[in-house]
Amino acid sequence: MEAMEVDSVFYTDRSGRVTSNPLLDQLPSYQSLLYRRKSSTGGTKRRSSTRARLSSSGSGKWGVNTVNRLEEKQKGQTEQRPIRELAKTMAEKRRDKTQRLVEARELSSWRQWRQSTRRNLRRLKDDAQEWLSSLQLWRGDIHLIEGMFGTGILSYFSFLRFLVMLNMIIFLLMFSFVMLPIIMAPYSSGNTTYNQNDGSICSVYPSSARRGLVIFHEHITDLLSGGGFLEQTYLFYGYYKVDKIHFPSITYNLPLAYLLATVAYLFLSLIWIVKRSATGFKRNLVQDEDRFQSFCNKIFAGWDFCITNENAARLKRSSLLYELKTDLEEERIKQKIKDRTRKEKCRIYVIRLILNLFVIAVLAGCFYSIYVATVFSQEAQMNNTKVNFIVDLINEYLPSIVITLANFITPLLFSVIINYEDYSPAFEIRFTLMRCVFMRLTSIGVLLFSLWSQITKCKEEPCVCGYNHVLYSCWETRVGQEMYKLTVFDFIIIVAVTIFVEFPRKLIVKYCECGLAKWWGQQEFAIPQNVLEIVYGQTICWIGTFYCPMLPAICTIKYFFIFYIKKVSLMNNCRPATRPFRASSSNFFFLGVLLIGLALACLPVIVSVAQINCSQACGPFVNYTTSWEVLPTTVAQLPDGVRTLLFALSSEAFAVSFFVFTCLAMFYVIALAGAHKRVINQLRDQLAMEGRDKRFLIQKLCQAQRLSAIKSPASKSQPRSSRSSPCYHTSFSNNFNEAVFLAHPPPDSSTHV
Amino acid sequence: MGNKQTTFTEEQLEAYQDCTFFTRKEILRLHGRYRELAPHLVPLDYTNNPDIRVPLTLIVTMPELKENPFRDRIVETFSEDGQGNLSFNDFVDMFSALCETSPRELKTIYAFKIYDFNRDNFICKQDLEKTVNKLTKGELSPEEVTLVCDKAIEEADLDGDSKLSFSDFENMISKAPDFLSNFHVRI
Numbered sequence: 001m002e003a004m005e006v007d008s009v010f011y012t013d014r015s016g017r018v019t020s021n022p023l024l025d026q027l028p029s030y031q032s033l034l035y036r037r038k039s040s041t042g043g044t045k046r047r048s049s050t051r052a053r054l055s056s057s058g059s060g061k062w063g064v065n066t067v068n069r070l071e072e073k074q075k076g077q078t079e080q081r082p083i084r085e086l087a088k089t090m091a092e093k094r095r096d097k098t099q100r101l102v103e104a105r106e107l108s109s110w111r112q113w114r115q116s117t118r119r120n121l122r123r124l125k126d127d128a129q130e131w132l133s134s135l136q137l138w139r140g141d142i143h144l145i146e147g148m149f150g151t152g153i154l155s156y157f158s159f160l161r162f163l164v165m166l167n168m169i170i171f172l173l174m175f176s177f178v179m180l181p182i183i184m185a186p187y188s189s190g191n192t193t194y195n196q197n198d199g200s201i202c203s204v205y206p207s208s209a210r211r212g213l214v215i216f217h218e219h220i221t222d223l224l225s226g227g228g229f230l231e232q233t234y235l236f237y238g239y240y241k242v243d244k245i246h247f248p249s250i251t252y253n254l255p256l257a258y259l260l261a262t263v264a265y266l267f268l269s270l271i272w273i274v275k276r277s278a279t280g281f282k283r284n285l286v287q288d289e290d291r292f293q294s295f296c297n298k299i300f301a302g303w304d305f306c307i308t309n310e311n312a313a314r315l316k317r318s319s320l321l322y323e324l325k326t327d328l329e330e331e332r333i334k335q336k337i338k339d340r341t342r343k344e345k346c347r348i349y350v351i352r353l354i355l356n357l358f359v360i361a362v363l364a365g366c367f368y369s370i371y372v373a374t375v376f377s378q379e380a381q382m383n384n385t386k387v388n389f390i391v392d393l394i395n396e397y398l399p400s401i402v403i404t405l406a407n408f409i410t411p412l413l414f415s416v417i418i419n420y421e422d423y424s425p426a427f428e429i430r431f432t433l434m435r436c437v438f439m440r441l442t443s444i445g446v447l448l449f450s451l452w453s454q455i456t457k458c459k460e461e462p463c464v465c466g467y468n469h470v471l472y473s474c475w476e477t478r479v480g481q482e483m484y485k486l487t488v489f490d491f492i493i494i495v496a497v498t499i500f501v502e503f504p505r506k507l508i509v510k511y512c513e514c515g516l517a518k519w520w521g522q523q524e525f526a527i528p529q530n531v532l533e534i535v536y537g538q539t540i541c542w543i544g545t546f547y548c549p550m551l552p553a554i555c556t557i558k559y560f561f562i563f564y565i566k567k568v569s570l571m572n573n574c575r576p577a578t579r580p581f582r583a584s585s586s587n588f589f590f591l592g593v594l595l596i597g598l599a600l601a602c603l604p605v606i607v608s609v610a611q612i613n614c615s616q617a618c619g620p621f622v623n624y625t626t627s628w629e630v631l632p633t634t635v636a637q638l639p640d641g642v643r644t645l646l647f648a649l650s651s652e653a654f655a656v657s658f659f660v661f662t663c664l665a666m667f668y669v670i671a672l673a674g675a676h677k678r679v680i681n682q683l684r685d686q687l688a689m690e691g692r693d694k695r696f697l698i699q700k701l702c703q704a705q706r707l708s709a710i711k712s713p714a715s716k717s718q719p720r721s722s723r724s725s726p727c728y729h730t731s732f733s734n735n736f737n738e739a740v741f742l743a744h745p746p747p748d749s750s751t752h753v
Numbered sequence: 754m755g756n757k758q759t760t761f762t763e764e765q766l767e768a769y770q771d772c773t774f775f776t777r778k779e780i781l782r783l784h785g786r787y788r789e790l791a792p793h794l795v796p797l798d799y800t801n802n803p804d805i806r807v808p809l810t811l812i813v814t815m816p817e818l819k820e821n822p823f824r825d826r827i828v829e830t831f832s833e834d835g836q837g838n839l840s841f842n843d844f845v846d847m848f849s850a851l852c853e854t855s856p857r858e859l860k861t862i863y864a865f866k867i868y869d870f871n872r873d874n875f876i877c878k879q880d881l882e883k884t885v886n887k888l889t890k891g892e893l894s895p896e897e898v899t900l901v902c903d904k905a906i907e908e909a910d911l912d913g914d915s916k917l918s919f920s921d922f923e924n925m926i927s928k929a930p931d932f933l934s935n936f937h938v939r940i
Contacts, residue, residue: 082771083771083772084771084772084773084774084849085855085856085858085859086859087850087859087862087863089833089842089843089846090772090773090842090843090845090846091842093772094768094772097768097771097772119771123770126776127776130776143939146939293908293909293925293928293929294908295901295904295905295908296905296908296909296925296929297929297930297931299881299884299885299888299901299905300864300868300884300922300925300926300929300932301926301929301931301932301935301936302888302931302935303821303822303823303888303935304935305821305851305935305936305937305938306935306937306938306939307820307821308816308817308819308820309820310820312820313820317822317888317889317890317892320888320889321889321892321893324889324893324897324901325893325897328897328900328901331904684911687911687912688911688912688913690912691911691912691913691914692912692913694912695914
């Protein structure tokens with residue numbers, strides 16, 4: 001170690017430990033590091049003796065004043081913070097507490113009471129929070145997963161838990177407003193009026209119950225396809241033929257309740273998801289400079305302190321290593337992109353165009369095959385010729401099979417194509433993911449579109465009843481059955497893939513030494529694909545709840561089992577992904593995709609409620625043309641005042657002015673954000689400039705000291721109070737180290753600086 | 754609930770509850786864990802505040818800290834003598850500062866102290882290099898380590914002195930989305 005480093009501000013002594021320039025220690029900014037940060041909870045604090053030492057040996061008027069002012073400010077600010085949030089040792093915190101108690105006794109009794117109430121409330125809140133979190137579902141399991149695999153995979157499982165809760169709440173909503181009144185009616189002397197069968201051709205509803213001797217496997221078919229004995233149950237829309245229930249005190253309008261419950265559950269989902277994603281989104285929005293900080297993030301916030309398992313630690317280390325190497329690689333690629341010639345750019349753009357066209361063609365092909373499969377399946381069900389148990393099932397499930405196949409092949413295709421498009425690695429991942437999301441969610445849309453085209457296509461245009469009553473006497477139930485089949489099939493596939501693909505893969509990799517095992521490798525828990533799977537299921541649930549009110553309950557049970565299946569698969573088969581998924585962006589990604597799914601789910605529901613004529617043969621809306629008509633009819637029956645208010649709220653004048661107001665608010669917020677960004681940049685430049693000023697001044701000061709030390713070698717060490725100028729905390733003497741006055745001892749081995 | 758225990762007086766438990774983020778049950782559990790590390794050293798009865806310190810070598814064998822590359826630095830930061838010997842107060846303080854409910858500002862302060870290997874209140878290049886080496890256990894080549902450290906300082910240094918002061922660090926951490934979820938130890 002050299003004796004002195006050539007740094008005019010910092011010196012290293014012989015032991016190599018950096019002793020900072022004593023001048024720097026006396027700067028006010030450094031003093032505030034010792035005591036407090038102005039906006040955060042607490043800085044560090046020495047023993048109280050230091051404070052005494054400082055104030056008594058303050059070298060100049062200015063020094064003492066600054067210290068006193070700082071003390072007062074600190075005291076004022078510490079008052080509000082609870083003790084446990086201060087960065088001090090336990091002994092100091094205890095001293096603080098007794099000091100506060102002493103001070104509290106000096107306060108008036110009102111303040112005392114207020115403080116003690118606040119403290120008790122805080123303790124109560126802590127206990128309540130602890131009790132609530134102990135009630136949380138799967139707390140122990142998730143804790144275990146976090147310890148073994150880190151926070152990325154943890155976020156997947158807590159997302160799953162969130163969906164279980166969401167579905168349960170939606171089911172409770174539908175149950176209590178739609179099913180419960182019907183069930184309760186006979187017990188609370190309610191008189192139910194049913195929708196009349198007025199004899200027109202539209203209200204013919206042939207029974208689909210099986211007659212005669214029913215073979216056992218037909219029950220299985222019915223269970224899996226939602227037909228047969230399941231069709232006329234609470235499961236499907238068609239069973240709710242109730243019009244009004246006359247209870248002793250009120251009349252319960254079931255169609256209105258059904259419609260409003262649908263709207264309510266969509267709104268509830270939206271609000272809950274937005275609330276959950278608010279924190280992550282805010283951070284992502286405000287700090288878009290995150291990509292400029294990728295190295296710091298990995299070094300300082302990269303290691304997951306929760307990891308307790310040796311394997312997991314090893315894997316985390318290798319994943320961090322991989323991330324750092326990828327980042328370095330990305331820097332190199334950025335440089336390469338900058339150096340691209342014109343000719344190369346043209347070539348790349350042409351390749352990208354061709355590949356994107358290819359992707360669009362593949363997507364179009366998949367969508368067309370889904371359409372054809374749906375049409376074929378519907379026609380096969382209509383013909384009702386029973387060929388064979390297996391073939392029947394396949395006909396029923398054909399759309400689901402095609403969708404699953406498409407969703408299996410396309411991600412593989414996309415990940416191969418992206419390699420040729422020559423993007424930066426981070427963008428590659430995001431782009432492939434976007435394509436997969438689009439594929440998954442649009443396939444449901446295509447299925448619904450093909451169903452809709454079947455339903456509204458009649459032999460003679462226009463349809464007599466507004467829909468094809470010959471083939472679809474109760475079309476809502478048919479749509480509900482399709483959604484039910486999709487859900488069931490999805491669950492079967494997840495279970496089947498886990499049992500028949502992942503377990504054998506693990507066995508092969510573990511026990512077989514052939515090349516196939518090496519190439520295939522152990523299963524990775526691919527978070528994005530798993531998330532897309534459950535978002536797909538949830539979108540189906542949202543669409544299907546209107547047609548199949550018990551679908552949320554089925555989905556709750558489905559996700560409940562999926563949690564355990566995935567957990568077992570994770571523990572036994574998987575290793576964490578080499579491409580790590582950051583916890584924060586994961587949460588944002590999950591909830592973002594879920595929101596897209598919700599938006600997509602709202603569309604079919606809105607179209608079918610407002611556009612397509614509801615069935616005349618079944619369901620609660622028989623007396624209305626479309627399901628939406630319930631609302632205007634009810635509003636017309638309301639008292640005058642409420643009616644005018646509602647009309648005013650839905651008039652164009654109100655809508656236009658509301659829209660204009662929202663636009664203005666948005667523009668204001670955007671302008672504000674832009675102004676803040678500019679100010680931040682200016683302040684940052686100023687900060688850099690100030691830093692340079694500081695170092696320059698200190699250099700000059702040290703030079704001046706050295707000169708004066710050389711000039712007056714004979715003078716001995718002066719007393720330690722300031723002499724000539726009150727501005728410097730120095731006295732001029734020969735020995736450099738003693739000449740510069742130390743406000744406090746240099747950093748020693750004590751940790752609390 | 755805690756009436757049968759004789760480890761702490763009521764006063765002590767209340768003080769702990771106010772000075773840390775733990776409840777009474779958790780404090781007692783922590784005492785059990787502390788005692789497990791050195792049963793012959795740590796008494797069961799803490800009512801008279803015995804001055805016992807468990808050495809660093811025993812503390813880093815705890816499962817929560819065993820796999821952490823910064824375990825030595827963490828324990829040193831919270832010890833009063835700077836050598837890593839923790840009294841029970843320091844032990845509880847450490848896990849309280851690192852627990853889930855601890856606020857971001859507190860964690861930032863302690864993170865800065867942990868990463869400041871030479872304790873000069875700046876995270877200089879050498880501190881960074883030590884951090885990176887601990888994280889990757891020597892898998893990166895020295896040039897890559899230097900490059901990574903240079904880039905990190907470039908990203909976070911605001912006042913241009915090519916080292917990170919606490920305000921630089923605080924500013925950088927406030928923009929790190931994973932910090933709060935990663936920088937916590939479950940006990």
